[in-house]
Amino acid sequence: MIPEEVDLSVELAGVRLRNPVLAASGTFGYGLEFEPFFDLRELGGFVAKSLTLEPRHGNPPPRIAEVAAGMLNSISLENVGVEAFLREKLPRLPAGVAVVASVFGTEIEQYAEVCKRLTGAPGVVALEVNASCPHVKSGGIEFGQDPRVLATLVRATRAATSLPLLVKLSPNVTSVAEMARVCEGEGADGLSLINAVQAFDVDPETRRPVLWNGLGGLSGPAILPIALRMVWQAARAVKLPICGIGGIATAADAVKFLLVGASAVQVGTANYLNPLAALEVRDGLAAYCARHGVARVADLRGALDFPGR
Amino acid sequence: MIPEEVDLSVELAGVRLRNPVLAASGTFGYGLEFEPFFDLRELGGFVAKSLTLEPRHGNPPPRIAEVAAGMLNSISLENVGVEAFLREKLPRLPAGVAVVASVFGTEIEQYAEVCKRLTGAPGVVALEVNASCPHVKSGGIEFGQDPRVLATLVRATRAATSLPLLVKLSPNVTSVAEMARVCEGEGADGLSLINAVQAFDVDPETRRPVLWNGLGGLSGPAILPIALRMVWQAARAVKLPICGIGGIATAADAVKFLLVGASAVQVGTANYLNPLAALEVRDGLAAYCARHGVARVADLRGALDFPGR
Amino acid sequence: MSAPATVRVDAAVLENESEGGPNRRLRLDVGAAWPDSAPGQFVMLSPGALPAAVRWDPLLPRPMAVFRREGAALDVLYKVTGRGTALLAAAQPGERVRTVGPLGCGFPEPAPGARIALVGGGTGIASVFDLAVRARARGPVTALLGARRAEELMAVAAFRALGVDLRLATDDGSAGQRGLVTELLAQVLSEGVDAVYACGPTPMMQRAAALAAAAARPCFLSLENRMACGFGVCLGCAVPRSAPGYALVCRDGPVFEAASLRVDGLP
Amino acid sequence: MSAPATVRVDAAVLENESEGGPNRRLRLDVGAAWPDSAPGQFVMLSPGALPAAVRWDPLLPRPMAVFRREGAALDVLYKVTGRGTALLAAAQPGERVRTVGPLGCGFPEPAPGARIALVGGGTGIASVFDLAVRARARGPVTALLGARRAEELMAVAAFRALGVDLRLATDDGSAGQRGLVTELLAQVLSEGVDAVYACGPTPMMQRAAALAAAAARPCFLSLENRMACGFGVCLGCAVPRSAPGYALVCRDGPVFEAASLRVDGLP
Numbered sequence A, B: 001m002i003p004e005e006v007d008l009s010v011e012l013a014g015v016r017l018r019n020p021v022l023a024a025s026g027t028f029g030y031g032l033e034f035e036p037f038f039d040l041r042e043l044g045g046f047v048a049k050s051l052t053l054e055p056r057h058g059n060p061p062p063r064i065a066e067v068a069a070g071m072l073n074s075i076s077l078e079n080v081g082v083e084a085f086l087r088e089k090l091p092r093l094p095a096g097v098a099v100v101a102s103v104f105g106t107e108i109e110q111y112a113e114v115c116k117r118l119t120g121a122p123g124v125v126a127l128e129v130n131a132s133c134p135h136v137k138s139g140g141i142e143f144g145q146d147p148r149v150l151a152t153l154v155r156a157t158r159a160a161t162s163l164p165l166l167v168k169l170s171p172n173v174t175s176v177a178e179m180a181r182v183c184e185g186e187g188a189d190g191l192s193l194i195n196a197v198q199a200f201d202v203d204p205e206t207r208r209p210v211l212w213n214g215l216g217g218l219s220g221p222a223i224l225p226i227a228l229r230m231v232w233q234a235a236r237a238v239k240l241p242i243c244g245i246g247g248i249a250t251a252a253d254a255v256k257f258l259l260v261g262a263s264a265v266q267v268g269t270a271n272y273l274n275p276l277a278a279l280e281v282r283d284g285l286a287a288y289c290a291r292h293g294v295a296r297v298a299d300l301r302g303a304l305d306f307p308g309r
Numbered sequence C, D: 001m002s003a004p005a006t007v008r009v010d011a012a013v014l015e016n017e018s019e020g021g022p023n024r025r026l027r028l029d030v031g032a033a034w035p036d037s038a039p040g041q042f043v044m045l046s047p048g049a050l051p052a053a054v055r056w057d058p059l060l061p062r063p064m065a066v067f068r069r070e071g072a073a074l075d076v077l078y079k080v081t082g083r084g085t086a087l088l089a090a091a092q093p094g095e096r097v098r099t100v101g102p103l104g105c106g107f108p109e110p111a112p113g114a115r116i117a118l119v120g121g122g123t124g125i126a127s128v129f130d131l132a133v134r135a136r137a138r139g140p141v142t143a144l145l146g147a148r149r150a151e152e153l154m155a156v157a158a159f160r161a162l163g164v165d166l167r168l169a170t171d172d173g174s175a176g177q178r179g180l181v182t183e184l185l186a187q188v189l190s191e192g193v194d195a196v197y198a199c200g201p202t203p204m205m206q207r208a209a210a211l212a213a214a215a216a217r218p219c220f221l222s223l224e225n226r227m228a229c230g231f232g233v234c235l236g237c238a239v240p241r242s243a244p245g246y247a248l249v250c251r252d253g254p255v256f257e258a259a260s261l262r263v264d265g266l267p
């Protein structure tokens, strides 16, 4: 599927990846769910569902709804907890799958503790600190929206692990560049952006919010131009490698993120409608490179033609 | 077209409107452009293209592009200037059309001066201060994104006019509630939100931004759930009446904004694809009220069924 | 039971015809390699035929029960209720519908000789048909089908052709008994039934579960939740368990023993 | 000239057929009340037939020249280039396409007896056809049509049927002269022409304008810009005037005298 002559490998935060296409946290389960569809080693890697110290149940239904070219979710970080992940999920993955573990907590100490426990686990190549979950009242929104809180979080998680540390930023901020600089200053190895955009929808017939929680996160193709803007802004603000996320469903979408400065990309919501989406993005990216005479996909990074800016 | 029994009239910032459906600034020209399609007096009113003290030429092309369920624009506030508006546009509108004049400037003094000149012009029932244009470097983005600057702007424009003063907020902020409170504190009579969301898109074939300006504003159905979230948040933060804007294309969309707390709505991008969109929203709103036994459309305001929140 | 294989095919539409009222039957060519499915399993279908160019609205696939499988042909019975099904209704023969499946865990096999009652309400009728097909060889089957009006009743002829004991109910009495299908269930339970299998709107399933519990009979519910993925990764289809926490309809269900859920908390 | 009336109709597709290669002809029933249009005016068409349920992607209508009007039937010749035209190509007879028009200011009428050259490149051919129809009664018309390959040349038979002086150019020589259509224009200008009317890709129009200017002949360009509204309210279709500032292609054009524009600044 990959033309011989194209070198798809990239480096992200010190990790060598087979190719720049990963699957995004919360859209790829613990990887195992995609085994019926393809060999997970075909991807650059995947980010597992965000883990907390203890298992979490999440919000009552309805948790999802469809909107124009996108969806809303308010899962509220239901997950099996870090111990069950290490014991039951990780060992079942085939060797050679690059797993990025995503970390979440309601207190900074919890984040740090989860980071500690994940460090050294076989197959886990990096950690992604989810500072940006848009629908947990006591959690993500504050961490990722306040530069001081974010700094504390990055410092604590940085100290808790020797693994490469990615920080996943919230899009619900006035200046993503400021948040990017905070992460760089506190020793993060890379950034992932964006998480879902805070949103709301209502059923005019029942007059109720479509989600039990009211607020939810908007994801899917609708947010791509917002995500691309933020990656472009972050890439100009910091030197850190960036994993671009938001609405990616085709190889052309992925190319856009690389051109504005991302080193790799994550496919999210598209996995739901097409379980082969990430694989198809990988194949299409290789075809794009072959068609455009790009020998190394890494050369696309920041290769936007936008003189003077 | 309007069932007899439904009272569609609403009050917005002290202005009595025939119905709560307006057309948004920059999507309805100076009104005259829609005369081939319907009688402008059928709407609650319209917001004219933002006016500056002097005429402005705007950005070079390309200025627009299509994205998933939306569009990007970087018009950069091309307009005829306040004097030409008063001399050439306003007098040609039929009597009885409620015109909201939108005001913009690169300095606060310019805003204030434009407000002064518009005050007293026949047909102009209110002013809308565009504090939120997402693509003018020296202008909108700073006014609407910094609470202190926004406060100064509202104070100055408030002092410059006796007309009802609406402030149009930027969506590109961490807390729209904070900005809403600033406007309330400085004596605004109402809020309009949201303006277009800052965004970026790239053509992977040419590797160039799709817009000459790179950055542009995302509008259309894609942003509706973001707009609805912000109106909901603003309505809970302040007592000011709110004009809801963002992705409205059908009566059901308009109902959603009223339910989360808007007093009126503006139809924007939908006018492009359907020059009768605003009229159809008005008709559909009347039909919705008739079907649901709502005697006065004003009763829908804030009638969300979301106990405990 | 080891999970059967799951595949994605862009299946050609073979037929797409009205079944009366708002209901239609879609026949897809899923290919000979399509895995066998158990009664109660489902597929995720793209909301309408795949367009001539990408269009992202509506975005999410729609869950539909496997109504019948004949070689490479897979039938789905669906009701046009909203955007996705309206667009599916416009799919022309030769166009393709993205199909992922079979998904979920179906109905448990009835014990040999057990007298079972199947309760189908509205679109839920499609979910219990394959169970009727397979169960009637094992023991007596009573099928209770309900809908608002006669024309909304799905698959009546197909059930009739099976030769099972068939009873109908409609809200307006235009077919069978006037009233709710659960009133039929109450009757049938009093006549003697060993297990209940139900699919339909939430209030119907809550009532069916209550009736079965009162009669001390096991009750299996097939839930019709909103879904984004259908295979356990979005966590969007959660329903409350009777134990703390949530089950996923697409992965742990769609069929659940009623007692394992907090049925009053179903969406 | 007082602006002609503009209307919005959801026009039924009467025919939608291949014209060879990537080109198709769409015949719409716009109704008898559809206003007359001048050569060079255009319509905005929804990107594909109106769907069975609202779908917002793609969102914006596409500008297309009025190729021909016959009673209630309006013909558009289009090339399948991207999402919108691919979806239009799938529109079936009986489906409806939202149509707003006629829009813009068309070509000025040639002076009686004037020898005019029409230059059409690619999809621009469709924009100059109606001018050929009307102008040939007033004076000698030379039509120069160009495209990449023979099969991409639009409307050759229709031009031939008009009996105008017709010359073709293709990049690969598969029809007419090998090379650019503007090379034909250089020839024809040297043979003697009073005015040039051109529509096509930007480089073609820039070259046509330069050639006409060198020959001191007036040159009218019909521009094919991206548009959102088509009637002057989005300000998205701006092109630089030779005087400071911008003109709107949809309102001030699509036809402009070349000298009034900064043609090197066209997008």
Ligand SMILES: Cc1cc2nc3c(=O)[nH]c(=O)nc-3n(C[C@H](O)[C@H](O)[C@H](O)COP(=O)(O)OP(=O)(O)OC[C@H]3O[C@@H](n4cnc5c(N)ncnc54)[C@H](O)[C@@H]3O)c2cc1C
Pocket: C042, C047, C062, C063, C064, C065, C066, C076, C077, C078, C079, C080, C081, C082, C083, C084, C085, C086, C123, C124, C126, C127, C223, C224, C225, C226, C227, C254
């Ligand atoms: C496992 C499973 C099997 C199913 N089998 C069938 C089947 O065989 N035949 C069939 O016709 N339907 C079946 N359904 C239901 C079907 O998925 C929905 O009717 C369909 O998704 C509606 O899509 P739509 O786009 O037309 O409606 P939408 O526009 O999405 O919705 C229309 C209205 O229905 C509501 N709604 C949407 N989805 C659901 C839902 N799942 N449950 C309750 N309300 C909803 C919406 O809020 C809205 O008010 C099944 C569902 C599940 C989970």
Ligand SMILES: Cc1cc2nc3c(=O)[nH]c(=O)nc-3n(C[C@H](O)[C@H](O)[C@H](O)COP(=O)(O)OP(=O)(O)OC[C@H]3O[C@@H](n4cnc5c(N)ncnc54)[C@H](O)[C@@H]3O)c2cc1C
Pocket: D042, D047, D062, D063, D064, D065, D066, D076, D077, D078, D079, D080, D081, D082, D083, D084, D085, D086, D123, D124, D126, D127, D223, D224, D225, D226, D227, D254
């Ligand atoms: C007044 C006017 C009259 C026109 N008349 C005709 C006609 O009669 N027949 C016909 O086939 N076409 C005509 N066009 C051009 C037509 O509008 C575009 O080809 C069409 O919009 C492309 O839509 P799409 O969705 O298929 O392509 P898209 O997916 O939008 O685009 C495909 C590619 O073309 C580019 N593109 C899109 N629109 C334009 C444009 N307007 N100019 C240059 N590049 C563009 C895109 O950037 C992309 O690379 C006319 C344009 C105008 C302004």
Ligand SMILES: Cc1cc2nc3c(=O)[nH]c(=O)nc-3n(C[C@H](O)[C@H](O)[C@H](O)COP(=O)(O)O)c2cc1C
Pocket: A024, A025, A026, A027, A049, A050, A073, A075, A077, A102, A130, A168, A194, A195, A196, A218, A219, A220, A221, A223, A245, A246, A247, A248, A266, A267, A268, A269, A270, C234, C235, C236
């Ligand atoms: C249902 C759902 C659950 C998600 N869960 C998580 C999560 O646990 N942790 C996280 O960092 N991001 C989570 N995300 C966000 C995605 O990883 C991604 O950042 C976002 O959806 C934008 O990308 P997309 O448009 O491609 O989906 C979730 C998204 C969805 C739709």
Ligand SMILES: Cc1cc2nc3c(=O)[nH]c(=O)nc-3n(C[C@H](O)[C@H](O)[C@H](O)COP(=O)(O)O)c2cc1C
Pocket: B024, B025, B026, B027, B049, B050, B073, B075, B077, B102, B130, B168, B194, B195, B196, B218, B219, B220, B221, B223, B245, B246, B247, B248, B266, B267, B268, B269, B270, D234, D235, D236
């Ligand atoms: C092309 C274009 C031009 C606009 N110009 C203005 C403007 O001059 N002043 C202003 O306040 N808003 C302007 N807007 C923003 C709209 O008024 C509206 O706030 C925004 O588009 C969101 O609404 P919508 O999704 O319904 O379009 C413009 C929007 C578009 C698409």
Ligand code: FES
Pocket: C226, C227, C228, C229, C230, C231, C232, C233, C234, C235, C236, C237, C238, C248, C249, C250, C251
């Ligand atoms: S539908 Fe996604 S987890 Fe069940």
Ligand code: FES
Pocket: D226, D227, D228, D229, D230, D231, D232, D233, D234, D235, D236, D237, D238, D248, D249, D250, D251
């Ligand atoms: S296309 Fe909107 S102004 Fe010309």
